[in-house]
Each structure stands twice: as structure tokens, then as C-alpha cells.
Amino acid sequence: MYQLLIVDDQPDLVEDLATNLDWSSINISSVYQAHSASEALDILRMTPIDIVITDIRMPGISGLDLIESIRASWDHIKCILLSGYNDFEYAKRALQNQASDYLLKPVEDEELLEAVQGAIKELENRWNEISSHKKALASIQINLPILRSHLLNALLNGEHISKEQLEKRIKMMELPIQYGSTCYMMLMRMEDYFYDQSNSDISLLEYAVCNIAEEIFHEDYRLWYVKDSYGYYVFLILPREGLSNSKILQLMNPLAIEQKAAQLQHYVKLYLKGTISLVLSKIGIFPLHLSTQYEDLIRSFRQRIGSERDFLLTLNEEEQYENENAHSLTHLYSPPLLNHLLETGQWDAVDQKLTLIYEELEQERGDSHEYILETYYSIVSSLSYSIHKNKLRLVDCLGTEFNQLMNGPHFHTITQLRSWTDEVYSTYKLIMLDRVQDSRTGIIQKVQEYASQHLAEASLQTIADHVHLNPSYLSKVYKLETGEGISEYLSGLKMETAAHLLRSTSDKIYEIAAAIGYMKTSYFIKLFKDRFGVTPQEFRER
Template identity: 55%
Template sequence: MHQLLIVDDQPDLVDDLAEMIPWEQLDIVKVHKAYSAREALEIITVHPISVMITDIRMPGDSGLDLIEQVRASWEKIRCILLTGYDDFDYAKRALQNQVTDYLLKPCEDEEVLGAVTKALKSIEDEWKSIASYQNAMQSIKLNQPALRNHLLMELLEGRRVSFEELDERLELLELPLRQEVPYSLMLIRLEDYFDRYRGNDVPLMEYAIFNMAEELFVDTFHIWQIKDKHGYLIFLIQPKPGAGSTELDWKDKAENKASRLQHSVKQFLKGTISVLLSRWGPFPQQVKKLYDESVIQFRQHIGSDRELLLTLAEQPEPEARSVNSLTHLYDPPMLVHLIEAGQWEALDEKMDAIFNELEQKWSHSHEHILETYFMIVSAFSYSIHKSKRWIQELLGEEYKKLVNGPQFHTIQQLRDWSMSILQVYKQSMDAETKDSRSSLVRQVQDYVYHHLSEASLQSIAAHVFLNPSYLSKVYKLETGEGISDYLFRLKMEQATYKLRNTNEKVYEIAEGLGYMKTSYFIKLFKDKFGLTPQEYRDKLA
């Protein structure tokens, strides 16, 4: 996915090169045309150009002048000269500016294609070198900047460091940042593709992105980087002398480079990232405040959005937003009951409903994502412990994620993790030889799940071929809850759900739950909740 720029003051030649050569064979998705050096620079400023083909002699700045300007600000762009002048001085100056190829007019399409292929190959080789597995491994082993990380983390966490102490530590660590000079924070979020990496592969990918960012920013900005506790890659950037004199200059250059970084990560690492640039302020003032603002804003975009490029200005007062609770998370059957009963298909359907609602209605609400996480973990933990297991033994390495708390950057990440731990539990239950009491409890709960309206101690006992009295004792010993209490609890939960969410009459609800006398159902309901069913419904309305 490259972009090509052709520059010549002869429009016919530019059009022929742009339209007659099959650039798509080289994975070139866009060909830009410019008829002067000025037009070319305007295009390069806006678009991520990979290769530029230019004539030498043009009105105004020559092609060689143009290449010098490109080299000064966009050194990654490969430049090819296409000219009718076979002049030694031109060739010498072209070599000085690291021109990839020097083609003489007229030349065949194959020559032009070959030159561009060679230029693209050099780009690919360079990025592979920067982001290669071996280089990343060496960076981790040999160049781990532990002291730099420690100092930056101190600033992000709000530790006060005196002017003199900070100057000394910056000098000691060979960090060229200057106090009172403006800076900005750049946060990077790795997205779904990178979730497939495990173990040592994760820091390798992160180091590859660190290296790419440094390559792109280093000509204009001093850059200081770290990974924070939330899993974001944090960069403190400060303009170098000559990088512009206004915040608008720095902001435009930082945004342009951030966009090129997204493009490069997608092209060479095959993954996507979102980038957020904070407000600007004098270093090191308000580092913690800018960092906290940035993290909060990033979390507002924690849903399904991908490849974001966000820039923060002064923060306005937040507008009041309508808020409501999640529905499917609390509708019966509850998560904990489905897990207890081993109703895996029903559990999959409920999880789909929960996450579909989260995506559709609350994809930008970090609070609703946290609410979902804690409910799932609570139901999972309760069920694991009730089945007399240890979570750590069941989950292994995944237990660390649970202990460290939610660090999910997208809803899909939470969904994948939740389904994976539930799958581990299911496989454990399927593989483990069950003792008779545990098996009996599951049979009872399975029967009740499918026959709640007619279920009773007698009907359940008949189903499992046991004496009702013995069944009741075994069930209570295993679960801590009698069968009658269990049936009553489930029926009351179903009743409250129908009163809240359906228009069924009270007598219809009673009949549906197996109560032949509506008055008896009303009495039981009032004893449980202190209200009659109709009073309960009216209160909700």
C-alpha cells in the first residue's frame, strides 16, 4: 500500500507515466501528479508518499532542489530522477542527495517499473530491519532503558522533582529534553490483531513500534518512551530547535508523523494502532495532568472504533450524557445460574446478547465495560469456588489478567477473554470425573432449568430415581441450599422479571410458574418482597 508522486513541468509526460504504467502490480494504491516543485511539496506534506519521480529542469526550483528539500524533512521518501540531461554535475549532485536511480529520457516502461521496484524494495528492507524480530530481541536484551523508564514513570505519576535534580538526571541519562520548552504526550493503543501474540512476542511487537516511532519522529522531535500500567505505549515528545516556533507548527508535524506511523505499522507489522496526542505545555509542568486527561479520553473510545488519530485541545466542560443500565446482563437466567447448571449453549447465547448490547449501545462507555467485566468475573469466581476449585489452578497464566484487573482496550478483547476463561471451565468440567453428588446436583439443576413450572421435590426425585428425603439432604449438603428454597428463589426471580418486562397478568404469571392458586402466589410474593405483585409492578412504573 504505497503512494507514488510524479513531478514534471510537462503535463503530458506526467499523465502518461501515471496512467499507462500498471502501478497496481507494485502495490501502489495512489499516484499523485505535480507540475512544479511547489506543488510536489504541498502533496508530500499531506500524503504519505513512498517514492517520488522527478525531472531536473523545471520552472522555479529544480528537481535537485526539490530532492534536497525532501531529504531535509522526509528522509524516508525514495527519489528517482527522470531527465533528458546526461550531465556529470547533475549525476554527482544526485548521488550526494542519495537518489535511488537516475534514468535518462526516453526510457521504457520496464525501466521505470524496475527503478520504482528497487526503491520500494529498499523501503521494505529498511523497515524490516527496524522492526525485525532479531533487532527487537537485541533491543530488549541490550538496550533496556530502565533508568529512563523509571524517571518518566515518576513524572507520569506526579512525583515532584526539583529543577536542579531533573536537569542532573536528564544529563546523566543523556536525554536532550529542556525544561520550560513545550512538549506533548502521545499515547498509542495496540488493537485486536496484536492480541494473538503471547509471551515474549508481545514486547517484541511493542519494541518494533517504539523503533518505528523513533525513526519517524527523531528528525523533528526529541522522544522519550515507556509502556504504562494500562498497556499503552507512551511517548513524551519535544520539538527540536528549528522544528517551528508555534504550537500549530508542532501540532501539524506531530499529527503528520503519527499518521505515517499508523500507516507503517499497518503495512509492515500487519496490525492497527490508535494514537492520541495531548495538549502542549512547558516541560515538565502538568505531566501527570496531561497523562491522566489522555488516558481518560482514550477510554472514552474503548469500544469498536479502530485506527483513531485523536488530538486534545483545552478540555471543555463535559456535556451531560444520558445513561442507563445494561439489560441483558441482569435478565434471567442469570450468568451464575447458567454456569452452575452447565447450560453452555444458553450461556453462549446470553454472552452474545450481552456483548451485542454493549457494542450497539455503550461502545464508548468505559463504565459499562467495567460493569460487564466485574459481573462476569463475579459469576465465574463464585461458580469456580462453589465447585471446590481454585481459579489460579484452573486458569494458569490467564490468572494474571484477572489479578491485574481489567486492561482491555476494546470490547472484543473483553469478549474474547471472557469466552476463553468460560471455555477453560467447561473443558475442565467435561474432562474431570464427577463424583455422584456433583453429578446429581447438575442433573437437578438441568431438570429445573427446563421444567421450572412443574418442578417440585417429588417430580425431581422421580426424575433422578431417588427418595425425595434423601435427594433433599444430598442437594443441601452439596450446595448449601435446599431444593424447595432453590425452586422458590428461581420462581421469584422469574416472577420479578416478568412483572418488569412483560404485560402478562398476575394470574398468568402465577400459572406459568406452576401456582394453581393466584392468591397463594400473591401471598408468597408479598412475604418475599413486602409488596404484592401488582404493587411491585406499579412501583416500577
């Protein structure tokens, strides 16, 4: 659905166009109103508008100047001009600023709806072209290095991608890699000399080191590499496609890979005057062993190389990937993190995250007290972070379970931990959902109070300014909570107020119209009759 903005210095005309045309029939969901070009620009800065209908002749900034500003800042917005002047110069400037249409006042409803439909068609054509398969492929081609890096980082961090999805992405990114291929991984740390350089120089040196690696390995191997969050370079080493099985066996020998790695160290020191340390993994299967290979390399750098320089280490093949005595929990620390999900109130995602955490504990860790403690402290940390971030206290959010927190964990089984987590999480979730509801209820009250006290000038924009919210967000929240839009609410409130004034005062009809925001009495009479079936005078006489 599209969003429309109507701009004219005649409030009655704007109100008439906004409320009396069947905009929903042509896929318009929201209609915003502005009575000057400056007010229109304020709305445009805060709200994603698709189409603007503007009068040409307005005090201050004209409609033509307005669409020039729109064209400069929001090139995607379509503009339709309304004018009481059949002047070629106006039409010429409108064409220069790529106006979708130029209509003469008074404009018929059908004519205006057709013009907006034409603008919608232009928008659809433009976005279809932008999102077309051909454009998408061209964009992917330009951004291939970034996309490849993101994919490799995801695989290293253990993100689950189905075989079908992974093969599709590999093909799309033009990576000559077969699912199930054997592979090695090499972790590289650039040292001392390199990090004495400026940021611009180190980027060039990193690029040079990766080029040397490509040159050394390119004849028989494919390299796929990325810089990880620790500042290491991770190289995935695979045999080139089209080689015989005997050749692959020869190339995927750890000694052959180690010789290439030693050459890389030598040439980096010789030509770039710096040292690098390298750790080579055991052979693995792509992509099944990637995250385990990566964890092994990180751990080996930390435990076996540490702060030493210019080292080359190959991991022992006798160490198996399966049945490791101890390693970190995967789902507890893989993105999205639990504290981020709690902070943003993604409750369904929190449920899924906790399910994955407990499934991993039950299937792979049994009732290991170590892992139960690790999971407990991680969950408590995430909850504490989210609760304090929302300016709440643990004791208020956890209720009786806070005592358990103060006394420390006494869980002996995963079931006990899961039961406690479900309890505290459900309590906190209810508090946060009530808080959101209370916040929305408060917004509705402020909207209705302001509207009743400032009925003559009340509009979506003035109300949004009063409650300090984006008009688009306010409009959606109001409709979600009350079932009607703010424009409908204001229109109904104005008519009910008018009916009350007609019954209880002797004010003139034009005075009542002005009191509720209608400067044009004939327009007020039309709206009143549409609502009550009689004119204001007939209503008063009854």
C-alpha cells in the first residue's frame, strides 16, 4: 500500500480530497495533509511518502519550488501539480521537474484518482526494474567480495544453512566449491611491523599479503578468505576443480599444504618486511567441519603460539573432530544473541533461541554441571542486561525467582534449569508486554485529549508533533489500538462537536464551522449532511 501527501493552502480543499475520495480502492493506505510547502517538507522528512499532490500557487514556497526540493532530496517520490492557471510556463517547469501529471482546478474526483493511479504505475515500473532479476544479478556481481565474506563468516561461526540453500548461494556467488569437498583451513596473524603502519598503509599491506597467498596457491588450489572479528585472516584451501582423484590426494596432503604456507611466510618477510604466524587445520569436509576447524585454529593460536612471532603450526591429524572432551556451546553464543533479542522484544525469536540452546545441552552435553552453570550465568546476564536497559529492577521483574538468583544456582539437571528459565522469562515477558500496552494506552489518551482541546487546528501532523512521535508510527499505533484512523477519529469528533453546539448554543452555523476547523461553511455543511443525512440548519430545527 502507498502513502499520499496532499498540499494546499486551502485547508477545506485538503480535508475534502483527503477524506471524501476512495483512496483505498487504488491501493493508498494513508493520506497526509499539509497547508504549506514548509509543512509538507517537515512531513516528508519524517514519513516515507510515495506520491505528493500539490497546488502551484501558495504563499511563501510555491508548489513548483516544493517539487524542485522533493526532486533534490527524494528522487523516488512522484508529484502531481494542481493549478488554477492554464499557463505554459507552469507546465514547462513541471515537466522539467519530472512531475507525473499537471491538472487544472477544479479537478474531478475521477480525474485525480486516475492521475494518482498513473503515478502508482510509474512507481511500480521503477521498483520492478530496480528489483528485477537482471538488476539483482548485476548488483550481486558488483558486491561479490562482500557477499562471499559474509557467507564464509556465517559458516565459520556455525550458522545453520541447509544444503540446498548453501549450494544455491555458492552458485550465485560463482564459487567453484562442491558440497562435501575436502578442505584445509589456514589462520594467519599479521605481526609487529604491519601494525606499526597507519590505517591506510595496513589495508594496502593486508591486500598485498592476500595477493601473495593467491599467487602461491593458485596453480593447484582455490582460496576463499575473510578477515574475522579477531583481526585474523581465515583462508579456506580447496583443490581446483577438474583434477583427478590421484592428483587431489597428492595435493590434499598436509605436507604439501605446509610447504605452501612456509613459502607464504618467506615471501611476506622478503618483500613486505614483516612477519606472519600461521596455523594449519586438520583436513575436513566442506562445510561440515568449518566451524570446528575454525575453533581449533583459534584455540591453537591462543594456547600454542600465544605472543610468539613468525610461527608455523600444523595441527595433529590424530585429534578427531568428533567426541572432543570439551568445547564451547554453539547456540548460546551464535548470533542473534539472547540479550539482543530480549532488548528488542522479539519474543518468538527468544523462544526459538532458548529451544536451540536446550536441545544442544540435552543432545550433546547430557546433564554436565559445567555446561548447566555456563548456560545459567549467560541467561542471567542477558536478562539482567535487558531489565536494566529498560530502567527496571531485577527484584520487580523476577518476583519470587529473584531469591533463587540471590542464592545462586542449585540446578543438577537441564530440566531444572529449563523450568527456572521458563518461569523468569515468562514473568519478564508479561511485564514488558503490559508496559508496551500501557505506553500505547497513554499515547491514545494524549491524542484524544489534544484533539478535544485543539479541535480547530488538530491534524495528524500537529498531534504527532504534540506527542513527539513519527506521524506514520502514530497513525499505525492509533489504528491498531482503536480500530480507526486518526483522520476518521478527528472527522467524527468534529461532527459530534458540531451536533452538540447546534443543540446547545445559538451560535451561527459559520461560527460553529470555524470553531471546529472548517473555514469554508459550504464544505462543513456538505460533510455534516454526509454524516447525519440532514443539513446543520435542519438538524437544529429538529
